[in-house]
Amino acid sequence: MADDKKLTPRAEDFSAWYNEVVLRAELADYSPVRGCMVIRPDGYGIWERMQRALDDMFKATGHRNAYFPLFIPESFLHKEAQHVEGFAPETAVVTHGGGKALEEPLVVRPTSETIIYAMFAKWVQSYRDLPLLINQWANVVRWEMRTRLFLRTLEFLWQEGHTAHATHDEAEEEARRMLGVYRDFMEGWMAMPVVTGRKTESEKFAGALRTYSCEAMMQDNKALQAGTSHNLGQNFARAFDLTFQTESGGTEYAWNTSWGVSTRLIGGLVMTHGDDKGLRIPPLLAPTEVVIVPIWRSDEERARVFEAAERIARSLGDWERREPNRLRVRLDLRETLKPGAKYYEWEMRGVPVRVELGPRDLEKNQAVLVRRDTGAKQPASLDTIGEDVEALLESIQDAMLTEARARREAHSVRGAITYDRFREIMDGEGAFVYAGWCGNAACEAAIKEETKATIRVLPDEEFRSAEPPTHCLKCNQPATSEALWAKAY
RNA sequence: CGGGGCGUAGCGUAGCCUGGUAUCGCGCCUGCUUUGGGAGCAGGAGGUCACCGGUUCAAAUCCGGUCGCCCCGACCA
Secondary structure (H helix, E strand, O other): OOHHHOOOOOOOOHHHHHHHHHHHOOOEEEOOOOOOEEEOHHHHHHHHHHHHHHHHHHHHOOOEEOOOOOEEEHHHHOOOHHHHHHHHHHOEEEEEEOOEEEEEEEEEOOOOHHHHHHHHHHHOOEHHHOOEEEEEEEEEEOOOOOOEOOOEOOEEEEEEEEEEEOOHHHHHHHHHHHHHHHHHHHHHOOOOOEEEEEOOOOOOOOOOOEEEEEEEEOOOOOEEEEEEEEEEEOHHHHHOOOEEEOOOOOEEEOEEEEEEEEOHHHHHHHHHHOEOOEOOOOHHHOOOOEEEEEOOOOHHHHHHHHHHHHHHHHHHHHOEOOOOOEOOEEEOOOOOOOHHHHHHHHHHHOOOEEEEEOHHHHHOOEEEEEEOOOOOEEEEEOOOHHHHHHHHHHHHHHHHHHHHHHHHHHOEEOOOOOHHHHHHHHHOOOOEEEEEEOOOHHHHHHHHHHHOOEEEEEEOHHHOOOOOOOEEOOOOOEOOEEEEEEOEO
16 A cells, blocks of 8 residues: 555656546546546535636626526537537437437537527627627536546536627627636636637637637646637527627628636646646635644643644634635644644645644744645744735745746747657657648648647747747748647647 | 456455455554654454356356446547
8 A cells, every 4th residue: 555655656657647636636536427527526626716716707807697508409500510510429419308209309518609699699689789798607518539537528517608799800809808818817826827829720619710729738748728719700690690780770690709618627737736746726726725734742732732723723714815805724633644644635635735733833832834836844923824824825826837837938849940850859758849830731730640749829929939930840831820839638 | 449458345456377265455433552744553344256147066266248447549628
């Protein structure tokens, strides 16, 4: 068992490490159904914090929540040609209900564009009804062949924003705005830096005019598509007759956007921040930010230490920080485990700050604060522990983003590069490679075929190289754009 | 769907070749002693050996079939 206590190191087998962390940190467990997962309280707690933060951001940008049904008439999916082509192979279909065959099979939503724009068509008559800005929190089902906890399961939780606008430019602005919201969330809350940009034709959403994406680098140097935002143009409006009267009395199709992030983000969080001791959760998303571990020898000491620990837990729990919410504190009073065993457990679970409190500390009116990200210890006076913990949490949140960004930059490659060198990189450690592309889908496909790497995005300006690449990585023809290449999840 | 692995207590496993009393560790329960980096001792509970069929006096073990899960490759948030 001694060996079982340690995780498989990331360097030895990243995939095994990931599975072990998710299971042992009790974020999730396998379900009896292949490809499905149970999200356990510690995993769901992270999701709840993500939801709250994102939901506030959606509301702040004018969106309202609604809920659309799980079942979609199969015919709806067929109304948009690209869309059905993209999703039909991976839908689950209900053919029977109440013991009888249904007249029309029902698709379990793989995404809700069809049902939502069908409803929008009923609700929108005039330009005065626009823009219509809706979000829904829901589960969706996609019948994937190969699944992985959080990263790809048959059923997953997500949010999908759906909007309708009077003009192309407004829709474009909306799609870009929500991509920005995602980026702010991923960097500000998840401490996960992303590269934003536009997807190529071959990688865009089925039915979209344009797809934008946030791409994050995992610790195995592979890219994770963490969130996407689509300008759907008028494709769905045409398919579902979503029209409105213009100011001048004409009739036009509305312009739509959709955008989503899912519980996949939790997988991204694990693979961005986890280490060989387990999970590391950025404080803002941690269901428990602080765990207090009391230390004692005699019964007399236990009584004293417990009393003090409870007092500190209360005062920390009541500590009002600048943002008006309280510290999320947990007090570990279990008497069957030694302190060391508790340390290992809370490290596995990723709690950002541990407070150690023993008799020697009490004599000095202090406690020891230990940060999960670096393992560094520091004493804190019991008189100022609230401020100290708050400051430490803020420092951890910042440090985690800085560290993740530095790691990404250390594994990014820019500047002139030969195709041979590129192949070498993709065969080896992997990287984010910024290189020229001629714009030809054939080159994109050939590279994917030969190296498994794909164009993650055509990066937004701030991510592009100071010296734009001049030639296509593959065919050496003049480049029409700079592309970010990587292997992806 | 192709390749690989696995199904024995909550978890991890031994036993299978060569059929005969279900193995060990962790965890769990009780008690005592412990507790500043994964505690010790003693006692205890816990099993349709994935499922179905066959061979046999007797099957976890041999034979036939079925199902499921995990990992690696072709699709994808």
